[in-house]
Amino acid sequence: MERLYGTYQTNLPTNEGLTRNQRLHAGYLSSINRLNALPIIFSFCGKNDLNVGWQEKIAFYDSLNINRHGAIHFWSWTNHQQVFTNSPWQPSFPNFSFFTRFRTNLSYPAFTNCSINNNPGNGNPTNGDSIGTINGHLDWNDNIVDLADRWEITLRLKDLATIFGPDIVPDSATTDVTLRRLQRFSVSLGYRINWENRRNNIAVQQASFVYDSGLITIPGVKVYKDSSRLIVTYTPVSVAEHNASPREYALLQNYPNPFNPTTTIKYQIPNSNRQMGFGVSYLGFVSLKVFDILGREVAMLVNEVKQPGTYSVQWDASGIASGVYLYRLQAGSFVQTKKLVVLR
Secondary structure (H helix, E strand, C coil), X not given: CHHXXXXXXXXXXXXXXXXXXXXXXXXXXXXXXXXXXXXXXXXXXXXXXXXXXXXXXXXXXXXXXXXCCCEEEEEECCCCCCCCCCCCCHHHCCCCHHHHHCCCCCCEEEEECCCCCCCCCCCCCCCCCCCEEECCCEEECCCCEECCXXXXXXXXXXXXXXXXXEECCCCEEEEEEEEECCCCCCCCCCCEEEEEXXXXXXXXXXXXXXXXXXXXXXXXXXXXXXXXEEEEEEECCCHHHHCCCCCCCXXXXXXXXXXXXXXXXXXXXXXXXHHCCCCCCCCCEEEEEEXXXXXXXXXXXXXXXXXXXXXXXXXXXXXXXXXXXXXXXXXXXXXXXXXXXXXX
């Protein structure tokens, strides 16, 4: 491969405006295609696959999750030759006829942050679950409603089959649901997205948020073995409501991620009287810092008093080595940390 593409160290440019390392990095490609209508990705991997490599899969899984792509992963202890022919998951896939449910003119749900995902580990073949799946137990009915003013889908959990017997799921789980490949459902900037999750025709969840562009993701949706119906609609909001202060603290995922050399981080500071309570007086001092994985501070992005509102800050990582870093927002007693990836 090096004779064709050059070495990792030389990192030659391509005619696509990307470097060699970026073009061959699936995680980076998932980041720059975050808003594009990519097909759902199924992967079957072996933790002892020395040809393709297991260590790289962890960053790939993370990137697809962070960027809200539709992805379903299965892995086991197998090597390259055994990844599917000797996979313990083979009984769940007697054929691949289910792929016909996916079309370029049909929307589908992309699942992320599912509460019953297995643990792939840290890239060491002996770390984490030896057999597992990410999003493999989540399913939906094909009667999706994709109209100009609403989007509906029936979600459910399913058991899987392995060579050791059935892999039974619990009665319920939670997952984030991103509306992918939308055909007719279209929300204008600043409109309020309303969603409701109904089980046996009874609302078990309902919430709303103001749409601020990009992907539409419904967080923390409860999914059951006996199914539930997720209904998403929208309504206009008043100017006063749209300009109102955020109601809670939030540190959003940076974008793009992975990135080189700059990325944008957004965060929200609410009205302090609503958020702190307990008679605590909070003046709005906010810090946003970047750390390496050893906990050493590498950048101070914000360190000042902030009024309630939504903020955006850009970090230029020029001169920073490639790798995984942590960025942390602290405001009063609120602390939240997320991961970002610098890729050269």
